[in-house]
Amino acid sequence: MVDKVSLSPDKFINPHRSFLGLGNYDVNVIMAALQSKGLSCVWFDKRRDVNFLDLSNIKGFIINNQYSLGLGFVKLPVKRNHWFGIREINGVYYNLDSKFSTPSKIGNKxxxxxxxxxxxxxxxxxxxxIVNPSVEQESRWWKEH
Structure with missing residues:
Protein backbone atom coordinates (compact mmCIF):
# COMPACT_ATOMS: atom_id res chain seq x y z
CA MET A 1 0.00 0.00 0.00
CA VAL A 2 1.17 3.52 -0.76
CA ASP A 3 1.35 5.66 2.36
CA LYS A 4 0.32 9.28 2.72
CA VAL A 5 3.91 10.55 3.01
CA SER A 6 4.96 9.04 -0.34
CA LEU A 7 1.91 10.55 -2.10
CA SER A 8 2.27 13.93 -0.47
CA PRO A 9 5.98 14.47 0.17
CA ASP A 10 7.01 17.59 2.05
CA LYS A 11 8.45 19.19 -1.07
CA PHE A 12 7.65 22.20 -3.17
CA ILE A 13 7.11 20.03 -6.23
CA ASN A 14 4.83 17.04 -5.73
CA PRO A 15 5.22 14.40 -8.46
CA HIS A 16 1.64 13.22 -7.93
CA ARG A 17 -0.19 16.40 -8.90
CA SER A 18 -0.03 19.14 -11.49
CA PHE A 19 3.02 21.39 -11.54
CA LEU A 20 1.14 24.32 -10.00
CA GLY A 21 -0.37 22.10 -7.31
CA LEU A 22 -3.90 22.83 -8.49
CA GLY A 23 -5.21 19.27 -8.58
CA ASN A 24 -5.24 16.63 -11.31
CA TYR A 25 -3.59 14.14 -9.03
CA ASP A 26 -2.11 11.20 -10.86
CA VAL A 27 -3.59 7.73 -10.90
CA ASN A 28 -1.35 6.58 -7.99
CA VAL A 29 -3.28 8.85 -5.62
CA ILE A 30 -6.61 7.49 -6.85
CA MET A 31 -5.44 3.89 -6.58
CA ALA A 32 -4.10 4.44 -3.04
CA ALA A 33 -7.37 6.09 -1.94
CA LEU A 34 -9.43 3.23 -3.36
CA GLN A 35 -7.14 0.64 -1.80
CA SER A 36 -7.57 2.31 1.60
CA LYS A 37 -11.32 1.70 1.20
CA GLY A 38 -10.86 -1.96 0.22
CA LEU A 39 -11.46 -1.35 -3.48
CA SER A 40 -9.46 -1.92 -6.66
CA CYS A 41 -9.06 -0.01 -9.86
CA VAL A 42 -9.00 -1.48 -13.38
CA TRP A 43 -7.62 0.63 -16.22
CA PHE A 44 -10.06 0.05 -19.10
CA ASP A 45 -8.58 -0.42 -22.55
CA LYS A 46 -10.74 1.97 -24.56
CA ARG A 47 -10.17 -0.06 -27.73
CA ARG A 48 -12.60 -2.55 -26.19
CA ASP A 49 -16.36 -2.28 -26.54
CA VAL A 50 -18.02 -0.84 -23.40
CA ASN A 51 -21.09 -2.95 -24.17
CA PHE A 52 -19.20 -5.94 -22.73
CA LEU A 53 -18.70 -4.32 -19.31
CA ASP A 54 -20.50 -6.27 -16.59
CA LEU A 55 -22.01 -3.23 -14.91
CA SER A 56 -23.41 -5.34 -12.06
CA ASN A 57 -19.85 -6.00 -10.84
CA ILE A 58 -18.58 -2.43 -11.13
CA LYS A 59 -19.02 -0.07 -8.18
CA GLY A 60 -18.14 3.15 -10.00
CA PHE A 61 -16.25 4.78 -12.84
CA ILE A 62 -13.62 7.49 -13.03
CA ILE A 63 -12.88 9.32 -16.26
CA ASN A 64 -9.87 11.50 -16.96
CA ASN A 65 -10.46 14.03 -19.70
CA GLN A 66 -8.64 17.03 -21.07
CA TYR A 67 -10.08 20.49 -21.46
CA SER A 68 -8.85 23.87 -22.65
CA LEU A 69 -8.47 26.69 -20.18
CA GLY A 70 -10.20 29.90 -21.02
CA LEU A 71 -10.82 33.43 -19.86
CA GLY A 72 -14.45 34.18 -20.56
CA PHE A 73 -15.02 33.48 -24.24
CA VAL A 74 -11.30 33.31 -25.04
CA LYS A 75 -9.78 29.83 -25.13
CA LEU A 76 -6.14 29.66 -24.10
CA PRO A 77 -3.68 27.30 -25.79
CA VAL A 78 -3.31 25.49 -22.47
CA LYS A 79 -4.87 22.11 -21.75
CA ARG A 80 -5.53 20.58 -18.33
CA ASN A 81 -6.55 17.12 -17.27
CA HIS A 82 -9.49 16.51 -14.95
CA TRP A 83 -10.79 13.41 -13.15
CA PHE A 84 -14.51 12.92 -12.52
CA GLY A 85 -16.56 10.08 -11.09
CA ILE A 86 -19.72 8.32 -12.20
CA ARG A 87 -21.94 6.25 -9.96
CA GLU A 88 -25.14 4.23 -10.40
CA ILE A 89 -27.83 4.78 -7.76
CA ASN A 90 -31.12 2.86 -8.01
CA GLY A 91 -30.67 2.15 -11.73
CA VAL A 92 -29.74 5.73 -12.65
CA TYR A 93 -26.19 6.81 -13.51
CA TYR A 94 -24.90 10.19 -12.31
CA ASN A 95 -21.90 12.28 -13.32
CA LEU A 96 -20.32 13.45 -10.05
CA ASP A 97 -17.96 15.99 -11.63
CA SER A 98 -16.74 18.49 -9.04
CA LYS A 99 -17.09 21.23 -11.65
CA PHE A 100 -20.89 20.85 -11.39
CA SER A 101 -22.83 22.36 -8.48
CA THR A 102 -24.91 19.17 -8.18
CA PRO A 103 -24.65 15.65 -9.62
CA SER A 104 -25.71 15.50 -13.26
CA LYS A 105 -28.11 12.72 -14.27
CA ILE A 106 -26.80 10.62 -17.16
CA GLY A 107 -29.72 8.20 -17.22
CA ASN A 108 -30.36 4.47 -17.39
CA LYS A 109 -27.92 1.72 -18.42
CA ILE A 130 -13.83 0.74 -9.52
CA VAL A 131 -14.38 -2.83 -8.35
CA ASN A 132 -13.91 -5.18 -5.42
CA PRO A 133 -10.48 -6.87 -5.42
CA SER A 134 -12.01 -10.30 -6.17
CA VAL A 135 -13.79 -8.86 -9.24
CA GLU A 136 -10.48 -7.49 -10.48
CA GLN A 137 -8.60 -10.74 -9.85
CA GLU A 138 -11.23 -12.85 -11.61
CA SER A 139 -11.92 -10.28 -14.40
CA ARG A 140 -15.63 -10.37 -13.57
CA TRP A 141 -15.99 -6.77 -14.74
CA TRP A 142 -15.90 -8.09 -18.32
CA LYS A 143 -18.64 -10.32 -19.81
CA GLU A 144 -16.46 -11.79 -22.55
CA HIS A 145 -13.36 -13.34 -20.95
Whole structure:
Protein backbone atom coordinates (compact mmCIF):
# COMPACT_ATOMS: atom_id res chain seq x y z
CA MET A 1 0.00 0.00 0.00
CA VAL A 2 1.17 3.52 -0.76
CA ASP A 3 1.35 5.66 2.36
CA LYS A 4 0.32 9.28 2.72
CA VAL A 5 3.91 10.55 3.01
CA SER A 6 4.96 9.04 -0.34
CA LEU A 7 1.91 10.55 -2.10
CA SER A 8 2.27 13.93 -0.47
CA PRO A 9 5.98 14.47 0.17
CA ASP A 10 7.01 17.59 2.05
CA LYS A 11 8.45 19.19 -1.07
CA PHE A 12 7.65 22.20 -3.17
CA ILE A 13 7.11 20.03 -6.23
CA ASN A 14 4.83 17.04 -5.73
CA PRO A 15 5.22 14.40 -8.46
CA HIS A 16 1.64 13.22 -7.93
CA ARG A 17 -0.19 16.40 -8.90
CA SER A 18 -0.03 19.14 -11.49
CA PHE A 19 3.02 21.39 -11.54
CA LEU A 20 1.14 24.32 -10.00
CA GLY A 21 -0.37 22.10 -7.31
CA LEU A 22 -3.90 22.83 -8.49
CA GLY A 23 -5.21 19.27 -8.58
CA ASN A 24 -5.24 16.63 -11.31
CA TYR A 25 -3.59 14.14 -9.03
CA ASP A 26 -2.11 11.20 -10.86
CA VAL A 27 -3.59 7.73 -10.90
CA ASN A 28 -1.35 6.58 -7.99
CA VAL A 29 -3.28 8.85 -5.62
CA ILE A 30 -6.61 7.49 -6.85
CA MET A 31 -5.44 3.89 -6.58
CA ALA A 32 -4.10 4.44 -3.04
CA ALA A 33 -7.37 6.09 -1.94
CA LEU A 34 -9.43 3.23 -3.36
CA GLN A 35 -7.14 0.64 -1.80
CA SER A 36 -7.57 2.31 1.60
CA LYS A 37 -11.32 1.70 1.20
CA GLY A 38 -10.86 -1.96 0.22
CA LEU A 39 -11.46 -1.35 -3.48
CA SER A 40 -9.46 -1.92 -6.66
CA CYS A 41 -9.06 -0.01 -9.86
CA VAL A 42 -9.00 -1.48 -13.38
CA TRP A 43 -7.62 0.63 -16.22
CA PHE A 44 -10.06 0.05 -19.10
CA ASP A 45 -8.58 -0.42 -22.55
CA LYS A 46 -10.74 1.97 -24.56
CA ARG A 47 -10.17 -0.06 -27.73
CA ARG A 48 -12.60 -2.55 -26.19
CA ASP A 49 -16.36 -2.28 -26.54
CA VAL A 50 -18.02 -0.84 -23.40
CA ASN A 51 -21.09 -2.95 -24.17
CA PHE A 52 -19.20 -5.94 -22.73
CA LEU A 53 -18.70 -4.32 -19.31
CA ASP A 54 -20.50 -6.27 -16.59
CA LEU A 55 -22.01 -3.23 -14.91
CA SER A 56 -23.41 -5.34 -12.06
CA ASN A 57 -19.85 -6.00 -10.84
CA ILE A 58 -18.58 -2.43 -11.13
CA LYS A 59 -19.02 -0.07 -8.18
CA GLY A 60 -18.14 3.15 -10.00
CA PHE A 61 -16.25 4.78 -12.84
CA ILE A 62 -13.62 7.49 -13.03
CA ILE A 63 -12.88 9.32 -16.26
CA ASN A 64 -9.87 11.50 -16.96
CA ASN A 65 -10.46 14.03 -19.70
CA GLN A 66 -8.64 17.03 -21.07
CA TYR A 67 -10.08 20.49 -21.46
CA SER A 68 -8.85 23.87 -22.65
CA LEU A 69 -8.47 26.69 -20.18
CA GLY A 70 -10.20 29.90 -21.02
CA LEU A 71 -10.82 33.43 -19.86
CA GLY A 72 -14.45 34.18 -20.56
CA PHE A 73 -15.02 33.48 -24.24
CA VAL A 74 -11.30 33.31 -25.04
CA LYS A 75 -9.78 29.83 -25.13
CA LEU A 76 -6.14 29.66 -24.10
CA PRO A 77 -3.68 27.30 -25.79
CA VAL A 78 -3.31 25.49 -22.47
CA LYS A 79 -4.87 22.11 -21.75
CA ARG A 80 -5.53 20.58 -18.33
CA ASN A 81 -6.55 17.12 -17.27
CA HIS A 82 -9.49 16.51 -14.95
CA TRP A 83 -10.79 13.41 -13.15
CA PHE A 84 -14.51 12.92 -12.52
CA GLY A 85 -16.56 10.08 -11.09
CA ILE A 86 -19.72 8.32 -12.20
CA ARG A 87 -21.94 6.25 -9.96
CA GLU A 88 -25.14 4.23 -10.40
CA ILE A 89 -27.83 4.78 -7.76
CA ASN A 90 -31.12 2.86 -8.01
CA GLY A 91 -30.67 2.15 -11.73
CA VAL A 92 -29.74 5.73 -12.65
CA TYR A 93 -26.19 6.81 -13.51
CA TYR A 94 -24.90 10.19 -12.31
CA ASN A 95 -21.90 12.28 -13.32
CA LEU A 96 -20.32 13.45 -10.05
CA ASP A 97 -17.96 15.99 -11.63
CA SER A 98 -16.74 18.49 -9.04
CA LYS A 99 -17.09 21.23 -11.65
CA PHE A 100 -20.89 20.85 -11.39
CA SER A 101 -22.83 22.36 -8.48
CA THR A 102 -24.91 19.17 -8.18
CA PRO A 103 -24.65 15.65 -9.62
CA SER A 104 -25.71 15.50 -13.26
CA LYS A 105 -28.11 12.72 -14.27
CA ILE A 106 -26.80 10.62 -17.16
CA GLY A 107 -29.72 8.20 -17.22
CA ASN A 108 -30.36 4.47 -17.39
CA LYS A 109 -27.92 1.72 -18.42
CA UNK A 110 -28.41 2.29 -22.16
CA UNK A 111 -27.93 6.06 -21.83
CA UNK A 112 -24.86 5.46 -19.68
CA UNK A 113 -23.29 3.12 -22.27
CA UNK A 114 -23.87 5.80 -24.92
CA UNK A 115 -22.31 8.39 -22.60
CA UNK A 116 -19.22 6.18 -22.11
CA UNK A 117 -18.89 5.60 -25.85
CA UNK A 118 -18.95 9.35 -26.48
CA UNK A 119 -16.50 10.07 -23.66
CA UNK A 120 -13.98 7.51 -24.89
CA UNK A 121 -13.95 8.76 -28.49
CA UNK A 122 -11.40 11.41 -27.59
CA UNK A 123 -7.80 10.27 -27.65
CA UNK A 124 -7.14 12.21 -24.47
CA UNK A 125 -9.63 10.30 -22.29
CA UNK A 126 -9.07 7.42 -19.88
CA UNK A 127 -11.53 5.22 -17.99
CA UNK A 128 -10.96 3.54 -14.63
CA UNK A 129 -13.36 0.91 -13.28
CA ILE A 130 -13.83 0.74 -9.52
CA VAL A 131 -14.38 -2.83 -8.35
CA ASN A 132 -13.91 -5.18 -5.42
CA PRO A 133 -10.48 -6.87 -5.42
CA SER A 134 -12.01 -10.30 -6.17
CA VAL A 135 -13.79 -8.86 -9.24
CA GLU A 136 -10.48 -7.49 -10.48
CA GLN A 137 -8.60 -10.74 -9.85
CA GLU A 138 -11.23 -12.85 -11.61
CA SER A 139 -11.92 -10.28 -14.40
CA ARG A 140 -15.63 -10.37 -13.57
CA TRP A 141 -15.99 -6.77 -14.74
CA TRP A 142 -15.90 -8.09 -18.32
CA LYS A 143 -18.64 -10.32 -19.81
CA GLU A 144 -16.46 -11.79 -22.55
CA HIS A 145 -13.36 -13.34 -20.95
Missing amino acids: SEFINFLQEQLKGGDRELLL
